[in-house]
Amino acid sequence: MDVTALAQSVTHGDRRALARAITLVESAREDHRTQARALVAEGAKAGRQALRIGLSGTPGVGKSTFIEAFGCLLTAQGLRVAVLAVDPSSARSGGSILGDKTRMERLSREPLAFIRPSPSQTHLGGVARRTREAVALCEAAGFDVVLIETVGVGQSETMVAEMCDLFLLLLAPAGGDELQGVKRGIMEMADLILVNKADGDLKPAALRTQADYAGALRLLRRRPQDPDGFPKALTVSALELQGLQAAWAEMQVLADWRRAQGHWASRRADxxxxxxxxxxRxxxxxxxxxxxVKGLMQRLGAEVGQGGRTPDDAAAELLTLLGR
Amino acid sequence: MDVTALAQSVTHGDRRALARAITLVESAREDHRTQARALVAEGAKAGRQALRIGLSGTPGVGKSTFIEAFGCLLTAQGLRVAVLAVDPSSARSGGSILGDKTRMERLSREPLAFIRPSPSQTHLGGVARRTREAVALCEAAGFDVVLIETVGVGQSETMVAEMCDLFLLLLAPAGGDELQGVKRGIMEMADLILVNKADGDLKPAALRTQADYAGALRLLRRRPQDPDGFPKALTVSALELQGLQAAWAEMQVLADWRRAQGHWASRRADxxxxxxxxxxRxxxxxxxxxxxVKGLMQRLGAEVGQGGRTPDDAAAELLTLLGR
Known part of the structure; x- marks a missing residue:
């Protein structure tokens, strides 16, 4: 495969080339890995940066509806939007969060939008690399915003937060006593908490939930990367398209402030x-x-299992053989 | 240090030598590590095996009282008992579970007992190795039973279970609705669930809790390493010395069955x-x-942080330099 040519097509905005490039970074084949690395390095030369937004929320909070509505709001403003999904559980469930684009029918028809479902992967290390490289390729392709969606299960949130400029937590309206349902660690990662479904019968509950979280956020220690008043909790209705523009305005305030203060660049470097x-590692x-090495480990492991030597003694021998 | 002489003193049952040997395996110094490995390998030549019993339970369930009572019951039967503690949190809290032996005053005065508090350690990998080697040294010293105590926080339980022949879960009496408070993973590791404090006012609650857990255990899949009826839930009163002999009898039934079926040996090998x-690893x-390597990583990390190259490209270079 001509990696340089593919990288050029990607940076020229060729969608099919981007899709092919992401397929390449998803491959576990050794030769594909080498090509994928060269491809990402080539793409990085374009020096483009998108606003990378991580989005987390447990099933049922309306993530797809939100992404569809929010993505269309951005494309309507002429922004190019890529949506990627991280679902470490998809190997088990057999499906993926963005399994079929029909869940984001409108957005998937937008010429300025690019949606990539989550591939089935068994381990988080592989998912992290694939996602990170896919994000880099979307940046090389000139997208203004890259949305990275994940499910609210902890480990994948931390991973997504480590590759984003902003992190959004999407919640559903709930009684105040359910506040503890959100892990403190995830709440501390959030730059904006969006309480979705602030419409119809649920509106009062959404407002209450928003107030509860706003209160809880005030109790958190102020982070150096935040201007006054952040992190914030807002209500939105992805269904009725309410509050989305306000949420986007807050994201821009935050991003602009971080760029101006140097936090953006230092975070990207970190x-x-x-x-x-x-x-x-x-x-x-x-x-x-x-x-x-594998064969050697099996042989030594068998000796250890038979009691011929201690685990540490055998490990020390192997490490010495490995030059460690 | 004369490692061979120290190992001999340990296998001859010299307590101070054992204490000194454990201090050696707890050291992080490179030269001490080499000596510790040799010491453990030397001790293993004695070919002795103790019954290794892991004991977990959240703070407040009466672990110290139980260990004191149970340990004394064993020493009264002429058995030699070693007690080790694993407390990954002790680095933070500054203390340790068995911080002072005064919490097990009677047992610590028993000539057949040996109690070793948990050292302050910062990371679980180090705690695991130290504990594993301390267990091996206690076996070399001829103890019949090695009790390994840990707090009920998840990761340390899994670690302790990986170095034990039997795993006990100690619980306090509670309402049936608190059953879910015990993580399913920990319950699945338990060979015996002991509901402590089955005395005085708490006795009815203890019996109810025992029945609840017995019911829950019946719903778990039968494990190949268990005879009929295991895992079991029993009540004990460490305070009134009730049920301890019965619990010990069950442990022996289980251990004997596993020895006879070959599960004991295969588990130790695994x-x-x-x-x-x-x-x-x-x-x-x-x-x-x-x-x-450290300096090289820092140099490459700085290049990556400055955007001069991609993380994967730099990682590939380092791995190549390492011969991987």
Whole structure:
């Protein structure tokens, strides 16, 4: 495959080339990995940055409806929007969050939008790399906003937050006593909490929930990367298209402030270093599953299992053989 | 230090030598690690096996009182008992579960008992190795039973279960609705659930809790390592010394059955292999924190942070340099 040509097509905004490029970064094949790395490095030369927005929320809060409405609001303003999904559970459930684009019918027909469903992946390390590289390719392709959707299960939130400029938490209206249902760690990652379904019968409950979370957010320690008043809790109705423009305005205020204060750049640098180190750790551990090390580990493991030597003694021998 | 002489003193039952040996395995110093490994390997030559019992329970269920009473019951039967504690949180809290032996005053005066408090350690990997090696040294010293106590926080339970022959879960009497408070994963690890404080006013609640858990255990899939009727839920009163002998009898039934069926030996073999692999992974990752690799990582990390290259590209270079 001509990686340079593919990278050029991607940076020229060719959708099919972008889709092909993402398929390449999703591949686990060794030769594909080499090409994918070259492709991402080539794309990075364009020097483009999108606003990367992470979006989390448990099933049922209306994530698809929100993304559809919010994405269409952005494209209506002439912005190019890419939507990616991270679903570490999809390997189990057999499906994926954005399994079929029919759930975002309007947005998927928008010429300025690009929607990529989550592939089935078994382990989070692979999902992280694939998503991170797909984000980088969308940036190279010139998208203004990249939305990264994930389910509210903890580990994947942390991962998505590590590749985003802004992190949104989408909630459904609920009684005040359910506040604790959101893990404190996830709440602390959120830059904006959006209480969805602020329409019809649920509107009073949505307003109450918003007030509860606004109160809870005030109790959190002020973060250096936030201007006064952030993080915020707002209500939106993805169904009735209410509050979306206000939410987008807040995101822009936050992004502009962080850019001006240098937090944006330093966060991106921290994230890049983090992923570099993760990738090294991942690659190092993966080397244990390849021969000749794999065979050696099995042989030593069998000796250890038979009681011929202690686990630590055998580990020390293997590490010495590996030059560690 | 003369490791062979120290190992001999340990296997001859010298308590002070055992205490000194455990202090050695707790050390993080590189030269101490080499000696510790040799010491454990030397001790293993004695070919002794204790019954390793893991004990978990959240604070307040009466773990110390139970261990004191149960330990004394065993020593009264002429059995030699070692008690070790695993407390991954002790680095934070500054204390340790068995911080002072005064909490087990009677047991600590028993000539057949050996109690070792948990050291302050910052990361679970280190705690696991230290505990595992301390267990091995207690076995080499000829103890019949090694009790390994931990707090009910999840990760440390899994770790302790990976180094035990039997796993006990200690609970306090509670309403039936609190059953879900125990994580399913921990319940699935338990061989025996002991509802403590079955005395005085709490006795009816303890019996109810025991019945609830007995019911819940029946819903779990039968495990190949269990004879009919296991895992079981029993009531005990560590305060009034009730039910302890019955609990010990059940432990022996279980241990004897597993020995006879070969599950004991195969589990020990699996555990040894598991710790060998963990130790290799741990050592491999630790090598990243040593020069020259550490310096190289920092240099490449800085390049990545400045946007000069992609995280994956830099990681690939480092891994190539490491020969991976």
């Amino acid at each position: 994230q890049a270093r983090h992923w570099f180190e993760e990738e090294v 991942h690659g190092l551990l993966a080397s244990l599953n390849r021969d000749p | 555990q040894a292999r598991h710790w060998f692999e963990e130790e290799v 741990h050592g491999l990752l630790a090598s990243l924190n040593r020069d020259p």
